[in-house]
Amino acid sequence: MSYKTERPSNPSSPKKKPKCPSDFIFSRRNSNSGDNKTLQKVMFAMHLQSLSPGHPSSKLGRNPNTKSLISDLTLLLPDEIMLKILSKVPKSQHNHNYLVCKRWLVFQGRLVRSLKVLDWDFLQSGRLTSRFPNLTHVDLVQGCLNLNLSLDLDGSVVLMTHKLVSATIGYGIFVEHNNMLLSNEKIDYGLKVLASGCPNLRKFEVVAASELGLLSVAETCDALQELVLHRCSDQTLRGISAYRNLQVLKLIGNVDGFYSSIVSEIGLTILANGCPRLVKLELCGCEGSYDGIKALGQCCQMLEELTFFDHRMDGGWLAALSYCENLKTLRFQSCRSFDRRPGINDYLESCRALESLHLVKCQLREKISVRTLFAICAVVKEIVIQDCWGLDNAIFGIASVFRRVKHLSLEGCSLLTTEGLESVILFWKELESLRVVSCKNMKVSEVSPALSTLFSALKQFKWRPGTKSMSDLHNTGIGKRGRKFFKKS
Incomplete structure (x- = not known):
């Protein structure tokens, strides 16, 4: 049998006060160090600051006291410092930060910079801009679809995809694909709400926006530099002329199975005169001619990268590329032909600053068209050819015109x-x-x-x-x- 003896308590000795959590935080091995006193002074100063009416904790409707300060020391930090701290947290932990408190939920919303909108009502009601006020990149393509038409009778949906756009839709959309998008008035109002709530917007993607909708964004978002427009037309390009700081632009006019619109040399001329600071331009399913490309080369002196995706250009347009004096990268993707009536090669001028030529999934069966393209790109230093049809020994032999590759x-x-x-x-x-x-x-x-x-x-x-x-x-x-x-x- 074992006995446990206890030391009798001395009633005359004073009882030790239990340590609070703040004492554990600021305790150090060397109790005689002066750093401990310094930290205690900082803690006391922060405590006094938190009691002031202007402190962020008071704005949240809380009356800080000693217990609340010990339980949530983040209330002592201003919003700016908390935002910097949370911005350093890995993205995998962001969802956990939402659950801490309402204050952290607001902080995480202010840290979000890129977002894809799936529900247009969420944008139109203003909840999106109030929840995420610092957005810089917004993708509105999926949200522009009319979801009421997306479901058929049994509620089943399918995924319709293209190289340029994909969407989850119902079977009825294949019959009435012209009604798959929201009305222009609803899209324009959503753009107005987005511009008023996110003035720091730098890039957004939208479908079937009108001239008025683009103008409403241009009036508020002065820093916008990148724009992607689906179902774009000549009339829509009148609104783009208001974006004086626009540098990157992607125009999608015609997408088989989704929507069709016309971008002709008229629209390209409007674009050239309205956006002189363009650096990168991508034309997808767009029409045009020699005059439109010539206007881009003469007005957009900073243009360095030009991409043609499934273009519908008229004959003789390739010769106008020589007006793009600072063009460095030229890309062709999914093009059935380059130029069906290129003209005489003896009168063609090459792009003197061109460095890179990319051909991806293009038809290379027409020797005259390929010979004209290679003559214009004679000074390139990099050539990329990927999955192109018709590239045999005879067609590739035309590449002997290149000498600086x-x-x-x-x-x-x-x-x-x-x-x-x-x-x-x-x-x-x-x-x-x-x-x-x-x-x-x-x-x-x-x-x-x-x-x-x-x-x-x-x-x-x-x-x-x-x-x-x-x-x-x-x-x-x-x-x-x-x-x-x-x-x-």
Whole structure:
């Protein structure tokens, strides 16, 4: 049997006061240190400041006392400091911060910068701007859909997708796709509410906005620099002329299966005269002609990147690209043809500042059209060709007009052979990088000694024309020279 003895308490000795949480926070190993006293003075000063009427904690309707200060020390910090602290928290923890208190919920709403709107009523009622007042990027494309038409009788929905836009809709939309969008009046009112609540807006995406709706945003959001317009027309572009600081613009006129609108040379001329600071322009499903592209080149002197997606341009428009004197990057994607009536190449001028040419999923079967494009881009240093139809040895042989190419990337060129590749790149004396992927007609056994020597001298080299890897080239002698820069992948 064991006994437990207790030391008798001394009634004359004073009882120790239990430590409060603030004492644990500011306690240190060295109790004689002067830092402990300094921290206690700071704590006392913050306590006095929190009792003042102007402190943020008083604005929340709370009367701070000693217990509330101990339980929630964040009440002692001003809103600006709390915003800086919460902005450093990883995004994975943001949802947990919403649940702490109402004050943190407001802080997290003020930290959100980008948002995709799915419910237009949430925007139109003003709840979106009051909940997220500091938005800089808003995507309104999905919210512009008429959700009342999205459901058929049994409530089932489907996902209709395109390269430019995708949406969850009902089967009835395929029959009446013209009614799938909200009315212009409702969209314009939503833009007005968005502009009044988010004056720091820098980018937004919208469908079927009218001239008045765009003007309402331009009057309030002076810092707006990037704009994406779906179902855009010549009349809509009159409102874009009010965005004097606009630098990045994407116009989507015609999307098969979704909506159709016309952007002609009239709209391109209005755009050129209204937005002289454009740096990047993307035209998707837009019409136009020589005059429209010429106006863009003459008025938009800062234009450096130009993209054409499934364009519907009239014949002879390619020659107008020479007016874009500062153009550095030219992209074509999903284009059936470049120019059906390009004219005589002897009178064409090249883009003198052009550095990069990208061709993605385009038709390259017309020799005259391809020859005109390559003549205009004769000074490029980078060429990227990906999944283009009709690129055989004859078409690729036109690329011999290029003399300054340093980087070449070929992907999905199934008709091009090793012989066709060799007939061109052996004359490129400045070539430094080569990438060949998924070009099934290129064989390792067809690599000549001259081509092998060129491969060995490259700084960056990737050869995967089929399912075989880079290791299969070891027996060909490639890589014995230039080991320092030879990159296997």
